[in-house]
Amino acid sequence: MSWAEIYPWEAPAPGEPRIHRVYEQLREAIHSGALRPGGRLPSSRDLARRLGVARASVVAAYERLVGEGYAEGRAGSGTYVSQDLSGVLELRPARRAPRAAAPPALPDRVGALEAFDLPEAPPEARPFSNGRTLMDERALDAWSRASRRALRTLGPVHFGYSDARGDPRLRAAIADYLRAARGVVCEPDQVIVTAGAQHAVDLAARLLVRPGDPVWLEDPCYDPTWHALGQLGAELHPIPVDGSGIDVAAGVAAAPDAKMAFVTPSHQFPLGVTLSMARRLELLAWARQAGAFVVEDDYASEFRYSGPPLPSLQGLDGGERVIYVGTLNKALFPGLRMGYMVAPRPLLKALSVERHLTDRQPSSLTQAVLLDFMESGEFAAHIRRRRVAYGRQRDALAQALVRRFGDALEITRPDQGMQLIAYFRDGRSDLEAELAAARAGLSARAISRLYRKAPPRPGVLLGFSGFPVSAMAAGVERLAAAWSGGSGGALGLGEDCAPPDGDADDGDASRRLSGRVRTR
Structure with a gap:
């Protein structure tokens, strides 16, 4: 029985090039063993006639097989399945695996992530969606001008790799803003630009949380943070939230030796309560005594409607035990994908390396636009x-x-x-x-x-x-x-x-x- 009988010709799907279909058929025949290593392929003219396609399609498919190492040409003799594949093909599954074949074993992490309810972006804005923003005409015009300026002055920094922590000028502008608006105690070199608050939380967790480490989270809490820590193997302790914020005493009773606490003190998500001053001091005292770190997610600090924005927990701590996390995606627009973290000095180098290893660096072009927008005063306005x-x-x-x-x-x-x-x-x-x-x-x-x-x-x-x-x-x-x-x-x-x-x-x-x- 010939390989053509084992793999009868399948017409290309609508829009699929015939070259691709011929190549796929031949490759599957090689993988299945219908075409053995060292075996001669039909001449391009003969195969084209049998398949009812142009000879050029077969020639192109043969050239691709040769280029990928599946076949080899022999001068004056024709095209053959590569001898290099002897003893190797059986190690690779056929493209068309038998229906009864058992699925490959997957790590437990894959199953856990499969169970996560990944939100899908609707085709249009659904009324009352969370996290959406608006920009008025003045802001849109200013952003457009900043974008055009950045593109016109496309400097050398954009044509190579740069600081994983972000543009030093942008980090200085963010530090100035945080000191003035949020009472954060920091210098520009402590600011690390991220893709958003979730990215910053993930960096801190990857560095400081090991499998089995006890960790506090608010109950209720932001779902992605819970799942991200669970995927790292942390021992998660949900700590109840009341009208004064996270119940620190309950946290101490549940896990006094926790390594980290993840909190939203200015505006608890989702309940919206504020962590009282007594609880703030209690939380910081516990962190110092336990040698733990606190991640302060200050995700919506800009938008306070009665009185000035509340000072940060990090400012009260002085920057020793609190990793401050913020986002510009909610201040401007989610598609921006830009946030920041303020790292305690003992963690600064390690978090900078962690940022480098996970995403190399933030977009230099987006940073240039954002810096222009901030330096012009348009961001504050x-x-x-x-x-x-x-x-x-x-x-x-x-x-x-x-x-x-x-x-x-x-x-x-x-x-x-x-x-x-x-x-x-x-x-x-x-x-x-x-x-x-x-x-x-x-x-x-x-x-x-x-x-x-x-x-x-x-x-x-x-x-x-x-x-x-x-x-x-x-x-x-x-x-x-x-x-x-x-x-x-x-x-x-x-x-x-x-x-x-x-x-x-x-x-x-x-x-x-x-x-x-x-x-x-």
């Missing part, structure tokens, strides 16, 4: 304008929720951040609410899935930063329809939830906020 705009968007969303749902929801209007929580007063399933919203093209993230041991209170996270004031009322109406069953949901929430006084204007809704909306 953008933050000031966004703080006002996001505060209005927060209020518009809270008011629309009160008007539409009345007492069925308890709304937390946060003093800081980019999302609020709507709690269900009747204890209905927030997972079902999330699913019903998704079916209607909306985002309402269930917070119960972010808890580990602490008893969850059902509610949903609703982002307001990425959507203008004018979009809030219509979005809430769509949410009500989804939750009442009008868009595939079946929660029975929305149709009969208007407040007792019926329709009201924004002024009436604002006056009712004190009774129906909790302010953090």
Whole structure:
């Protein structure tokens, strides 16, 4: 039986070049043993005739096989399967493995990552998505000008590798900003530019956490941080969060010898509470006594709506035990992929090497644009304008929720951040609410899935930063329809939830906020 009978010709798929199909057929025949090492391949003219393709396609396929080492040409004799493959082919599986073949054994880590719910970007912005941002025309124009300047002055730094920690001038600008806005104690050489807060958290964890090390995390907490530490083999201890932030005493009772604590003290994710001063001092005292490090994720510090931004935990510590982490992706836009960490000096060299080994360096071109944007004063001006705009968007969303749902929801209007929580007063399933919203093209993230041991209170996270004031009322109406069953949901929430006084204007809704909306 000839190899052509074993591997009958398969017509190319639509859009697939015939050359590629011929090459694939021949390679599979070699791998399967139908064409043996040292065996002669048909002449290009004969094979082209048998397959009904142009001879040029066969010649090109033969040339590729020769170039990759599958075949060899012999002057005046033809093309043969390479003798070098003798005794090797059986070590490589055929491209078409038998159906009964057992799947390859995979490390446990692969299975754990397969189980992780990787979020997919929707084709368009879903109302109330978390983490979305807006930029006004002034900021967009300024960013465009900075981008054009960076491209026009494409200097030598962009044509080679540079400092893994980032551009020294950008690190100096970030250090100046953090000292002034967040009370961070640092010098420019302590700043390491990253792809965002999650990248910085991962770097710190890779350096300091070993399998079996006990680690504190807030309960509830940011899901990717929990999974990233779990993948490193850490012994995870969820520490409950109350109105004053993470319960340090509970952490000491659960794992007094923990190596690290990961916290969001300025605006706890997802609950939005602030770590009290007493708890801050207690946390730092524990870290010093235990020889542990604290990772402070200050992910939304720029957007505080009542009073100035809270000083950082790192500034209170003096930079000894706290690794400060921040992001510019939320201050500007997520597609930027730029953040930073401030490293304690004893860890600076090791974290810099870790950054080099995992991602070599940040984009020099993006850094140049960002530096221009910051040095021109546009970054600070953008933050000031966004703080006002996001505060209005927060209020518009809270008011629309009160008007539409009345007492069925308890709304937390946060003093800081980019999302609020709507709690269900009747204890209905927030997972079902999330699913019903998704079916209607909306985002309402269930917070119960972010808890580990602490008893969850059902509610949903609703982002307001990425959507203008004018979009809030219509979005809430769509949410009500989804939750009442009008868009595939079946929660029975929305149709009969208007407040007792019926329709009201924004002024009436604002006056009712004190009774129906909790302010953090």
